[in-house]
Amino acid sequence: MKIKVGVIFGGETVEHEVSIISAVQAMNHMDTEKYEIVPIYISKDRIWYTGKMLMDIDVYKDFDHLKKYATKVAVYKKEGSIVLQSLGLFKKIVTEIDIMFPIVHGNNAEDGSIQGYLETLGVPYVGSKVLGSAIGQDKVVMKQIMSSVGLPIVPYTWFYDVNYYDTKEEILKEIKKIGYPVIVKPATLGSSVGITLVKNEDKIEEAINEAIKYDVKIVVEKVIENLVEVNCSVLGNYNYQEASVIEEVISTEEFLTYADKYIGKSKGSTTKGMVATNRVIPARISDKLHEEVKELAKETFKIMNLSGVARIDFLIDKKKDKVYVNEPNTIPGSLSFYLWDKTNKPYPQLLDEMLSIAIKDFKTRSKKVYSFETNILKNFNGLKGAKGVKGMKR
Numbered sequence: 252m253k254i255k256v257g258v259i260f261g262g263e264t265v266e267h268e269v270s271i272i273s274a275v276q277a278m279n280h281m282d283t284e285k286y287e288i289v290p291i292y293i294s295k296d297r298i299w300y301t302g303k304m305l306m307d308i309d310v311y312k313d314f315d316h317l318k319k320y321a322t323k324v325a326v327y328k329k330e331g332s333i334v335l336q337s338l339g340l341f342k343k344i345v346t347e348i349d350i351m352f353p354i355v356h357g358n359n360a361e362d363g364s365i366q367g368y369l370e371t372l373g374v375p376y377v378g379s380k381v382l383g384s385a386i387g388q389d390k391v392v393m394k395q396i397m398s399s400v401g402l403p404i405v406p407y408t409w410f411y412d413v414n415y416y417d418t419k420e421e422i423l424k425e426i427k428k429i430g431y432p433v434i435v436k437p438a439t440l441g442s443s444v445g446i447t448l449v450k451n452e453d454k455i456e457e458a459i460n461e462a463i464k465y466d467v468k469i470v471v472e473k474v475i476e477n478l479v480e481v482n483c484s485v486l487g488n489y490n491y492q493e494a495s496v497i498e499e500v501i502s503t504e505e506f507l508t509y510a511d512k513y514i515g516k517s518k519g520s521t522t523k524g525m526v527a528t529n530r531v532i533p534a535r536i537s538d539k540l541h542e543e544v545k546e547l548a549k550e551t552f553k554i555m556n557l558s559g560v561a562r563i564d565f566l567i568d569k570k571k572d573k574v575y576v577n578e579p580n581t582i583p584g585s586l587s588f589y590l591w592d593k594t595n596k597p598y599p600q601l602l603d604e605m606l607s608i609a610i611k612d613f614k615t616r617s618k619k620v621y622s623f624e625t626n627i628l629k630n631f632n633g634l635k636g637a638k639g640v641k642g643m644k645r
Contacts, residue, residue, distance in 0.1 A: 253287040256606065257326075257335070257348040259365060261293040264357035265444050265465065268311075273585050274354040275308045280588070280598040286606070289335070289346055292321070293360075299324050301335055301345060326372070333374045350609060351376035354582060358439055361582050362388035375613035377605050379581045383556035387581035390438045390470045393555065400554055402547065402576050405566065406430075406473040409438065412463045419456075426455060432474040435459055437466030448474065477570040480577075481534045483548040484587035486601070488558040488608055492549035495590040497541055499534035532593050536567065543574055555579050558612065559605045562587045 260274030261267055271292075278288050290305035294314070300321040304310055310317055324335040324345055335345040351369050353376060355361050363385035369376045379387065386393050391409045398404055408425045415422055426433060435458040437445040445465040447458035462469045480502070484495040533541070548563040555561075562583035566575040586605075588598040596604075 253285060254606070255287045255289055255347060255349045256281065257289045257291050257333075257351045259291045259293065259351060259353045260355055261295070262355050262357070262360035262365070263293075263295055263297055264355070264360050265440065266357035266360075267295055269584055270354060270356045270360070271308070271311050273356070273582075275306060276585055276588070277352070277354055277598075277602060278306045281602050282599050285603070289348060291324070291326070291335070291351075293355075294318070299326065328372050328374075333372060348374065350374070350606060350613075352606070352609075353378055354586065356582060356584065357444075358388070362439065375609050377609040378559035379555075379557045379561070383558065384581050386555050387557065387561070387579045388439050389468070390436060390578060391468060393578060394470070396554065397551070397576055402551060402554070403574060405475060405575050405577075407470055409468065409470040412467050412469065415459060415463070415469070423452070423455065426471050427452060429471065429473050434472045434474055435462050436470050436472070437462045438468035438470045439466055475566045475568050475575065477568050479534070479536065479567040479569045481536065481544060481565045481567060482562050482587075482590070483544050483565070484560060484562045484583065484590045485548050485552040485557070486560050486591070486596075486604060486608075487549075487552065488612055489553060489556070492552050494545040494548050495587065495596075496532055496593045497534040497536070497544055498590055499531040499536070501529040501531065532590070536569075537572070540567065540572060540574060547574060547576055551576055551579055555581075557581055559608060560586050560591075560601065562590075 258274055258278055260270045262270060264270070274290075278290060281288055288306065290301060290303070292300045292305045294300065300318065301324050302321040304317070304320060322345060323338040325338060326333065326335055326348075328334075329336075329344070333348045333351075335348065337343050337345055351374055353360075353365050353369070355365060361384060363381040366376065366379070366381045366384045370381060378384070386396060394404055394407060394409075406429050408422075408429060410422050431452065432448060432450045433455075435447045435449055435455070445462045447454075447461055449455050449458045459469060459471075480500045481497050482500060483497045486493045486495070534544075536544070544565055547565070551563050552561055557579060560583065562580040564577040564580065566577050567573065568575075586601070588601055591601045592598060
């Protein structure tokens, strides 16, 4: 009997289209002898749909016209099973789901929102749990954690938009202390959305205003000179971590842009995703740096409470041979399958291992105690005069 895998993608996020590309790639590489694939697409207006047509990338070129052929659904738990139920006047169970596979990117999705919902339902799901997902989406919190455990990171500062409006001059002085050039980023977005390279203070306010369009929290980082950008993917959980081959990412601009990542040299293709990026595999760095990056990738993965597949991005000062951890991507574009393919782990095998990790983790966690059978409210006589349950009489 096949395992029914609900692949969740889309969502109300600026990385909506990137999620679609990543999910369609994954669904088209799953082992259909072992898994029954159930697409679960979340539109930008937060409506959930299912239907086999959603596995075709061409559907999304004009989804508003074609969505009438997909089925609107709600996901809930019924008699111990996770089901998709159609909406409308005549509701019916469309299918049951054995395990969920979120392939979402960005705010309102990858940041622990969907993971929290799946935790509430009590359904096994692939990838990082709520804490790891939330940390991985917030560039400020992740830097604070990495700094606290001694992982190497670049000098940075951060602030909220309201702080900038109230204390602009102080914030600009703090940025000047870091030293130009700097990178200005929205703190909780990915895919290089809202990012600006600023070479001098004449352009800093414009860059900050651009980032504020996308987020309430802004991070400003020192630009590394003699820069080489490399990425390493990690597969595993809290118990073990396996590192992929390392890629060197080549940008057509002064930093890796959204166009570099998802348009690149794909010649009109809309399904290449991160595969379209110009890259060198393996990265052109020394054996010593290769080993250092892999160890830092696995350490970062474990410290950040990640699971499944993540991609850890690094910045290297090639003149000083100094490595900095840039950020983890908890659900990376294209699930970094191209790195594992070069590590002799074909995409169907990678997906199978991710699903296996999720199932094993769910079984392990199910053995832990989360609630007690004893009901302390059974003989509770109300709050009148009570100072708390510790003082209750039997």
